[in-house]
Amino acid sequence: xxxxxxxxxxxxxxxxxxxxxxxxxxxxxxxxxxxxxxxxxxxxxxxxxxxxxxxxxxxxxxxxxxxxxxxxxxxxxxxxxxxxxxxxxxxxxxxxxxxxxxxxxxxxxxxxxxxxxxxxxxxxxxxxxxxxxxxxxxxxxxxxxxxxxxxxxxxxxxxxxxxxxxxxxxxxxxxxxxxxxxxxxxxxxxxxxxxxxxxxxxxxxxxxxxxxxxxxxxxxxxxxxxxxxxxxxxxxxxxxxxxxxxxxxxxxxxxxxxxxxxxxxxxxxxxxxxxxxxxxxxxxxxxxxxxxxxxxxxxxxxxxxxxxxxxxxxxxxxxxxxxxxxxxxxxxxxxxxxxxxxxxxxxxxxxxxxxxxxxxxxxxxxxx
Amino acid sequence: xxxxxxxxxxxxxxxxxxxxxxxxxxxxxxxxxxxxxxxxxxxxxxxxxxxxxxxxxxxxxxxxxxxxxxxxxxxxxxxxxxxxxxxxxxxxxxxxxxxxxxxxxxxxxxxxxxxxxxxxxxxxxxxxxxxxxxxxxxxxxxxxxxxxxxxxxxxxxxxxxxxxxxxxxxxxxxxxxxxxxxxxxxxxxxxxxxxxxxxxxxxxxxxxxxxxxxxxxxxxxxxxxxxxxxxxxxxxxxxxxxxxxxxxxxxxxxxxxxxxxxxxxxxxxxxxxxxxxxxxxxxxxxxxxxxxxxxxxxxxxxxxxxxxxxxxxxxxxxxxxxxxxxxxxxxxxxxxxxxxxxxxxxxxxxxxxxxxxxxxxxxxxxxx
Numbered sequence: 001x002x003x004x005x006x007x008x009x010x011x012x013x014x015x016x017x018x019x020x021x022x023x024x025x026x027x028x029x030x031x032x033x034x035x036x037x038x039x040x041x042x043x044x045x046x047x048x049x050x051x052x053x054x055x056x057x058x059x060x061x062x063x064x065x066x067x068x069x070x071x072x073x074x075x076x077x078x079x080x081x082x083x084x085x086x087x088x089x090x091x092x093x094x095x096x097x098x099x100x101x102x103x104x105x106x107x108x109x110x111x112x113x114x115x116x117x118x119x120x121x122x123x124x125x126x127x128x129x130x131x132x133x134x135x136x137x138x139x140x141x142x143x144x145x146x147x148x149x150x151x152x153x154x155x156x157x158x159x160x161x162x163x164x165x166x167x168x169x170x171x172x173x174x175x176x177x178x179x180x181x182x183x184x185x186x187x188x189x190x191x192x193x194x195x196x197x198x199x200x201x202x203x204x205x206x207x208x209x210x211x212x213x214x215x216x217x218x219x220x221x222x223x224x225x226x227x228x229x230x231x232x233x234x235x236x237x238x239x240x241x242x243x244x245x246x247x248x249x250x251x252x253x254x255x256x257x258x259x260x261x262x263x264x265x266x267x268x269x270x271x272x273x274x275x276x277x278x279x280x281x282x283x284x285x286x287x288x289x290x291x292x293x294x295x296x297x298x299x300x301x302x303x304x305x306x307x308x309x310x311x312x313x314x315x316x317x318x319x320x321x322x323x324x325x326x327x328x329x330x331x332x333x334x335x336x337x338x339x340x341x342x343x344x345x346x347x348x349x350x351x352x353x354x355x356x357x358x359x360x361x362x363x364x365x366x367x368x
Numbered sequence: 369x370x371x372x373x374x375x376x377x378x379x380x381x382x383x384x385x386x387x388x389x390x391x392x393x394x395x396x397x398x399x400x401x402x403x404x405x406x407x408x409x410x411x412x413x414x415x416x417x418x419x420x421x422x423x424x425x426x427x428x429x430x431x432x433x434x435x436x437x438x439x440x441x442x443x444x445x446x447x448x449x450x451x452x453x454x455x456x457x458x459x460x461x462x463x464x465x466x467x468x469x470x471x472x473x474x475x476x477x478x479x480x481x482x483x484x485x486x487x488x489x490x491x492x493x494x495x496x497x498x499x500x501x502x503x504x505x506x507x508x509x510x511x512x513x514x515x516x517x518x519x520x521x522x523x524x525x526x527x528x529x530x531x532x533x534x535x536x537x538x539x540x541x542x543x544x545x546x547x548x549x550x551x552x553x554x555x556x557x558x559x560x561x562x563x564x565x566x567x568x569x570x571x572x573x574x575x576x577x578x579x580x581x582x583x584x585x586x587x588x589x590x591x592x593x594x595x596x597x598x599x600x601x602x603x604x605x606x607x608x609x610x611x612x613x614x615x616x617x618x619x620x621x622x623x624x625x626x627x628x629x630x631x632x633x634x635x636x637x638x639x640x641x642x643x644x645x646x647x648x649x650x651x652x653x654x655x656x657x658x659x660x661x662x663x664x665x666x667x668x669x670x671x672x673x674x675x676x677x678x679x680x681x682x683x684x685x686x687x688x689x690x691x692x693x694x695x696x697x698x699x700x701x702x703x704x705x706x707x708x709x710x711x712x713x714x715x716x717x718x719x720x721x722x723x724x725x726x727x728x729x730x731x732x733x734x735x736x
Binding site: 183184186188190192234236238240252254256258262263264266268270272273274275281282283286290304305362363364 | 630
């Protein structure tokens with residue numbers, strides 16, 4: 001499936017070309033198995049977080065940009081050694097199909113656009129990295145999975161914590177039985193949302209409020225820390241609708257998860273207070289992370305309380321983003337499923353839908 | 369209502385008598401406004417925790433003992449300077465009415481006996497301190513309140529955390545607005561329950577499992593940290609009924625509380641893992657206690673995270689128990705309601721009943 005010879009040549013060519021340009025570091029470090037990414041959406045996350053991370057990658061290069069703002073795209077392209085011919089806008093996006101320098105499309109658009117651009121990318125023959133939440137409905141997720149399958153392309157969701165050293169070490173120790181039988185999982189995730197004009201506060205673009213944005217970390221962690229899928233949820237939402245930030249989307253939503261083993265999960269999502277915390281309690285101790293899923297500064301304790309802080313072994317990449325970006329490349333090269341594939345994103349969306357339904361109906365909702 | 373002259377004489381006489389005996393410290397420190405307590409039930413808490421605390425009191429003296437084990441009671445009496453004539457058993461308990469050295473009865477019996485002994489004590493003309501949970505049903509609580517009211521006696525519940533310096537400082541800072549508007553309260557309380565033969569694991573004696581014993585700390589804290597009464601609950605119970613400890617009572621029960629201001633409360637009670645934690649998050653910061661409600665070693669942080677640990681000013685008593693014991697004396701002397709009166713215990717029991725009902729029905733239960 002992968003034309004290694006062509007890839008090698010592209011990688012080598014990219015490396016040589018890049019040496020003469022700013023941002024050469026990324027390409028200079030690349031070995032023969034590198035693939036090229038086009039980042040779609042040059043907003044805070046795409047431009048601020050993803051674009052600079054290619055410098056930390058071993059197998060991933062930034063080779064394309066998709067933006068509605070040509071001037072901005074040109075600035076970014078110049079800074080990161082992306083040829084201007086590899087800049088696209090939303091009108092000509094599908095012609096990316098003809099560009100052999102772009103292997104993967106990284107969708108960093110508002111949530112409501114994830115499905116469309118993932119499907120269009122797959123149809124253009126590109127593998128897809130899609131930011132979380134995967135989409136704004138499980139139906140969209142299913143369509144995205146189907147489109148990538150039909151095009152025989154990989155689909156991965158941007159769950160960076162699965163490549164973050166502290167979270168990985170927490171998972172490993174939970175699975176190794178270091179705290180005995182897990183009994184209770186808890187996670188709160190929140191931050192104080194500011195500007196009411198942000199797309200994240202518009203229902204049509206975001207699909208929901210804090211749960212779609214930050215609470216999904218608690219939900220995903222409930223699953224990766226327990227290694228189980230919930231069988232039922234109960235949720236309670238609390239939003240001050242008179243607050244201009246929350247005219248359209250929820251502020252606080254708390255949800256309880258029931259797991260088959262009997263573990264109880266308790267999660268909180270909020271746009272009105274700051275928290276990034278994960279706790280897994282077992283009958284012989286506990287694992288705690290705080291901050292748990294931030295961009296940096298993660299801390300981990302394992303034991304009876306916070307007496308013993310753990311320094312985890314290095315993660316798979318130089319940074320969590322580098323690990324994430326390179327993982328998809330390796331999955332493509334080795335033709336295997338990403339550890340956080342579309343199925344992983346779909347699972348979260350199905351639970352998110354059940355959470356919203358539970359909060360609306362004020363009743364427990366079972367999960368098939 | 370209080371005969372100060374008689375009390376003064378009794379106190380003085382007690383002080384003098386006690387000087388010749390071991391345990392004189394308690395009495396030697398007592399000033400003129402002291403009252404005498406009879407401790408009912410010489411089990412782990414009554415004997416292990418309450419009896420020694422009179423040595424730390426300024427207004428409370430141990431003047432009586434009620435036990436089914438005469439030999440044990442005599443040993444304790446000798447050790448603490450209690451005259452043997454002030455030893456009662458459960459058969460002759462009501463004759464305590466004739467003993468002017470006993471002003472207050474402290475009920476430290478299994479939960480199912482709280483109502484009976486509180487009512488009998490009130491009928492014997494004694495004020496009552498009753499250990500938490502106040503009783504095993506709200507109906508019992510109502511009968512206890514009515515009996516004490518009819519006898520014109522004070523009734524206080526042994527909520528020691530209301531006299532514990534760290535918890536008091538946490539409440540004060542919450543009320544002072546130091547973390548802005550409270551948004552979310554969370555508390556987990558649990559320990560690993562051992563011996564399956566304990567009365568606490570017998571439904572008839574305990575009235576319930578971890579919630580009655582340790583989870584009530586989370587519930588009570590939800591109320592004293594927010595300063596609000598919940599309007600609805602949702603609970604989920606998880607118990608391994610094949611575990612010999614849990615044939616009759618629940619292990620884990622998680623409950624969500626809805627408060628009128630919009631604060632969400634999330635509480636966990638468990639008999640299969642250790643935790644003593646309180647968190648109140650506001651839009652400008654958080655207050656955290658851990659261990660929160662133990663016998664010692666309380667820690668408190670106020671701010672964005674755990675950067676700033678707070679050393680609280682001293683509590684009202686030398687210890688939380690001394691503060692608790694002396695508070696009831698002062699309330700009797702000054703004829704005012706204890707801050708944790710029978711009404712406080714009743715409120716918790718009504719919520720506990722709603723929690724159990726919610727867990728059973730798997731549905732949200734509103735609170736009147």
